[in-house]
Amino acid sequence: xxxxxxxxxxxxxxxxxxxxxxxxxxxxxxxxxxxxxxxxxxxxxxxxxxxxxxxxxxxxxxxxxxxxxxxxxxxxxxxxxxxxxxxxxxxxxxxxxxxxxxxxxxxxxxxxxxxxxxxxxxxxxxxxxxxxxxxxxxxxxxxxxxxxxxxxxxxxxxxxxxxxxxxxxxxxxxxxxxxxxxxxxxxxxxxxxxxxxxxxxxxxxxxxxxxxxxxxxxxxxxxxxxxxxxxxxxxxxxxxxxxxxxxxxxxxxxxxxxxxxxxxxxxxxxxxxxxxxxxxxxxxxxxx
Amino acid sequence: xxxxxxxxxxxxxxxxxxxxxxxxxxxxxxxxxxxxxxxxxxxxxxxxxxxxxxxxxxxxxxxxxxxxxxxxxxxxxxxxxxxxxxxxxxxxxxxxxxxxxxxxxxxxxxxx
Amino acid sequence: xxxxxxxxxxxxxxxxxxxxxxxxxxxxxxxxxxxxxxxxxxxxxxxxxxxxxxxxxxxxxxxxxxxxxxxxxxxxxxxxxxxxxxxxxxxxxxxxxxxxxxxxxxxxxxxxxxxxxxxxxxxxxxxxxxxxxxxxxxxxxxxxxxxxxxxxxxxxxxxxxxxxxxxxxxxxxxxxxxxxxxxxxxxxxxxxxxxxxxxxxxxxxxxxxxxxxxxxxxxxxxxxxxxxxxxxxxxxxxxxxxxxxxxxxxxxxxxxxxxxxxxxxxxxxxxxxxxxxxxxxxxxxxxxxxxxxxxxxxxxxxxxxxxxxxxxxxxxxxxxxxxxxxxxx
Numbered sequence: 001x002x003x004x005x006x007x008x009x010x011x012x013x014x015x016x017x018x019x020x021x022x023x024x025x026x027x028x029x030x031x032x033x034x035x036x037x038x039x040x041x042x043x044x045x046x047x048x049x050x051x052x053x054x055x056x057x058x059x060x061x062x063x064x065x066x067x068x069x070x071x072x073x074x075x076x077x078x079x080x081x082x083x084x085x086x087x088x089x090x091x092x093x094x095x096x097x098x099x100x101x102x103x104x105x106x107x108x109x110x111x112x113x114x115x116x117x118x119x120x121x122x123x124x125x126x127x128x129x130x131x132x133x134x135x136x137x138x139x140x141x142x143x144x145x146x147x148x149x150x151x152x153x154x155x156x157x158x159x160x161x162x163x164x165x166x167x168x169x170x171x172x173x174x175x176x177x178x179x180x181x182x183x184x185x186x187x188x189x190x191x192x193x194x195x196x197x198x199x200x201x202x203x204x205x206x207x208x209x210x211x212x213x214x215x216x217x218x219x220x221x222x223x224x225x226x227x228x229x230x231x232x233x234x235x236x237x238x239x240x241x242x243x244x245x246x247x248x249x250x251x252x253x254x255x256x257x258x259x260x261x262x263x264x265x266x267x268x269x270x271x272x273x274x275x276x277x278x279x280x281x282x283x284x285x286x287x288x
Numbered sequence: 289x290x291x292x293x294x295x296x297x298x299x300x301x302x303x304x305x306x307x308x309x310x311x312x313x314x315x316x317x318x319x320x321x322x323x324x325x326x327x328x329x330x331x332x333x334x335x336x337x338x339x340x341x342x343x344x345x346x347x348x349x350x351x352x353x354x355x356x357x358x359x360x361x362x363x364x365x366x367x368x369x370x371x372x373x374x375x376x377x378x379x380x381x382x383x384x385x386x387x388x389x390x391x392x393x394x395x396x397x398x399x400x
Numbered sequence: 401x402x403x404x405x406x407x408x409x410x411x412x413x414x415x416x417x418x419x420x421x422x423x424x425x426x427x428x429x430x431x432x433x434x435x436x437x438x439x440x441x442x443x444x445x446x447x448x449x450x451x452x453x454x455x456x457x458x459x460x461x462x463x464x465x466x467x468x469x470x471x472x473x474x475x476x477x478x479x480x481x482x483x484x485x486x487x488x489x490x491x492x493x494x495x496x497x498x499x500x501x502x503x504x505x506x507x508x509x510x511x512x513x514x515x516x517x518x519x520x521x522x523x524x525x526x527x528x529x530x531x532x533x534x535x536x537x538x539x540x541x542x543x544x545x546x547x548x549x550x551x552x553x554x555x556x557x558x559x560x561x562x563x564x565x566x567x568x569x570x571x572x573x574x575x576x577x578x579x580x581x582x583x584x585x586x587x588x589x590x591x592x593x594x595x596x597x598x599x600x601x602x603x604x605x606x607x608x609x610x611x612x613x614x615x616x617x618x619x620x621x622x623x624x625x626x627x628x629x630x631x632x633x634x635x636x637x638x639x640x641x642x643x644x645x646x647x648x649x650x651x652x653x654x655x656x657x658x659x660x661x662x663x664x665x666x667x668x669x670x671x672x673x674x675x676x677x678x679x680x681x682x683x684x685x686x687x688x689x690x691x692x693x694x695x696x697x698x699x700x701x702x703x704x705x706x707x708x709x710x711x712x713x714x715x716x717x718x719x720x721x722x723x724x725x726x727x728x729x
Contacts, residue, residue, distance in 0.1 A: 072709020189715025
C-alpha cells in the first residue's frame with residue numbers, strides 16, 4: 001500500500017490553503033509538473049483519481065448509515081438508507097478499480113486498512129450528521145456536484161470509470177432531487193427550520209471550493225478525469241435556484257478550508273475510521 | 289368513508305409532538321411493467337403529492353417491482369359499500385348469456 | 401408471536417360487546433370458508449381489536465428491530481456486509497410501514513400507534529430488548545430471529561384480514577434473504593479463525609433461548625388462542641411453531657459445527673422431533689413487562705429520534721400547507 005497512494009503535499013496544510021487566490025489547489029501528487037497519463041506514474045495518478053471518487057462515496061455512505069433507525073419519520077429512514085446504499089455501492093466499484101490500477105489489494109483492503117493521511121475524500125462528506133438540516137445541506141451541496149460530475153464522467157476514456165458513472169448518474173440524479181426538495185421544504189417551512197438551514201449552510205459553505213479543485217491535468221487532457229472547475233458555473237446556478245425557492249440566502253464567499261484531497265482532514269475522520277475499521281484491524285487476516 | 293374520515297374530521301392533536309398526522313395517507317398503485325394495469329400495493333404518509341411519490345418509490349419499488357406509480361389521497365377513494373355487495377354484484381352472476389361459452393356454434397363454422 | 405398474549409397479565413378481552421348474532425354467524429361462516437375480510441366489511445369488535453393489537457405489535461417489532469442491527473452497520477467488517485446489512489435494516493423499516501398501513505385500514509392512526517409504542521404502552525417482540533454485543537450477533541439474529549419470524553409469517557399469508565395477508569406475502573418474499581444473510585455470516589465465522597468461531601458460538605449461546613421464547617408461552621389451552629385460530633388471525637399454536645423451528649434449526653447449527661446451548665436437547669426417534677430443555681418463562685415475562693436488558697435503551701432511542709425529528713415533520717407539513725395556499729390563491 002505504501003507509495004502507491006497520494007503523498008500529502010509537504011509544505012501545505014489545510015488551514016494555509018487559500019482558494020480564489022489564483023493558484024488553484026494542488027492535484028494529489030502536489031508536484032509542480034504533471035505526470036504522464038500513461039505509464040507507471042500515470043497508472044498511479046489514475047488510481048488516485050479513482051480512489052478519491054471512492055473515498056467521497058464511502059465516507060458519505062458511512063455518515064448516512066449512522067442515521068439508521070433515528071430519522072424523523074420512517075419514510076425518511078427509508079430514504080436515507082437508500083442514499084447510503086447507493087453510495088456504498090459506488091464506493092465499492094471505484095475502490096475496486098483503484099486497487100486494480102495499483103495492481104494490489106481490493107476494495108476492502110483500501111476501505112479498512114488505510115489511515116487518515118491516505119484517505120482522499122473531500123472535507124464536506126466527513127462533516128458530522130448534526131441535525132437533519134445539517135445532513136440535508138451536506139447532501140444537497142455534494143449530490144448537486146456529484147450529479148454534474150458523473151454526467152461528465154460517464155464519457156470518460158477510462159471505460160470502467162465511465163461505466164460506474166453511467167450507472168451511478170441515475171442514482172445521484174435522484175439524490176440531488178431528493179435533497180433539493182428537502183432544502184426547499186425546510187428552508188420554506190417554519191421559522192425554526194429556516195434558521196437551522198441557514199446555520200447548516202453557514203457551516204458547510206467553507207468546504208465547497210474543495211469540490212472544484214482541478215484534477216491531474218494529464219488525466220483531464222487524456223479524457224480520463226473530469227475538469228472539475230468547469231462544473232462550478234452550473235453548480236452555482238443550480239444551488240442559487242434551489243436556495244432562492246427555499247427562501248434561503250446564498251452564504252457569503254469565505255475562506256475555503258481544504259486538504260482532504262491531500263490526506264489532511266478534519267478531526268472527524270479519525271473517529272469515523274476508528275469505528276468503521278475496528279473489526280478488520282482487530283482480527284487481521286479474518287474473512288467475514 | 290367510515291372511521292378514517294371521521295378521524296380526519298376531528299383534527300385533534302395526538303400527543304404533545306407533531307406526528308405524521310399532518311402527513312395524510314395516500315394509496316399507492318404500481319404498474320409492474322408496460323402493458324399491465326396499475327395495482328394497489330399499499331399506502332404511505334406524506335405532506336403532499338410529490339413527497340408521496342418519493343416515499344412510495346422508496347417503500348414499494350426496492351426490488352424493481354414496477355415502472356409507474358400513482359398516488360391518490362386515501363380520502364379521495366370512493367368505495368362501494370360492502371353491505372350492498374349482494375345487490376351490486378350478484379345480479380351479474382346469472383346473466384350467463386354475456387359469456388361466449390353460452391352459445392353453441394357448430395364445429396364447421398369458422399371465425400365466430 | 402405478536403398476539404394478545406404479550407399483554408398478559410392485563411385483560412385482553414375487554415367487556416364483550418353483544419354482536420348481532422346473524423351478522424356474527426355470517427362472518428364466522430365466511431372466515432371458516434377461507435374467505436378474506438376487507439377493511440370496510442362488517443367485523444366483530446373483538447376481531448377488529450385483536451387485529452389492531454396484533455398488526456401494530458408486529459409493526460412496532462419491525463421498527464424497534466432496526467436498532468439492534470442498525471447498531472452494527474457502521475462497523476460491518478467488509479463493504480459487502482455493510483451493504484447487505486443496510487439493505488436488510490431498510491427492509492425492516494419497509495415492513496413496519498406495510499404493517500402500519502394495514503393497521504390503519506382498521507380505523508387507527510399511525511400517530512396513535514406510534515405514541516402507544518413510544519410511551520411503552522404497546523408491546524413489541526421481546527427479542528429486540530436484547531443487546532447486540534458482537535458482529536456474530538448479526539449472524540445469529542438473521543439466522544434465528546428472522547428464521548423464527550418466517551416460521552410465524554408464512555402461515556399468516558392466508559390470515560383472514562386481507563391487508564394483513566397481503567402485507568405478509570410481501571414481507572415473506574423479502575424475509576428469506578434476511579435469514580440467508582444471517583446464516584451466511586455464521587458460516588463464515590464458524591469456518592474462520594479461532595476468535596471468529598468463539599464469537600459465533602458465543603452469539604448462539606446468547607440468542608438461542610430468547611429466539612425460541614419469541615413464539616410465546618404454551619397456549620394450546622388458551623381461550624384467546626382458540627378464538628384467534630377460529631378467526632384465522634392465528635394459524636398455529638405457539639408450541640407447534642416452536643417445535644417446527646427447533647426441528648429445522650438444530651441440523652443447521654450442526655452443519656456448521658456450532659452447539660445449541662441446551663444440554664437437554666435430544667432427537668426423539670419415536671416422534672421424529674427434538675425434545676428440548678425447560679424454558680425460563682420468568683425471563684420472558686420480565687422482558688414483556690419492560691425489564692429486558694436494553695428495553696429502556698430501545699425506547700429511549702425511539703423517543704429521542706421522534707422528539708428531535710418533530711421540527712422536521714412540522715416544517716414539511718407547514719411547507720405543504722403554504723404550497724397549497726399559494727396554489728389556491
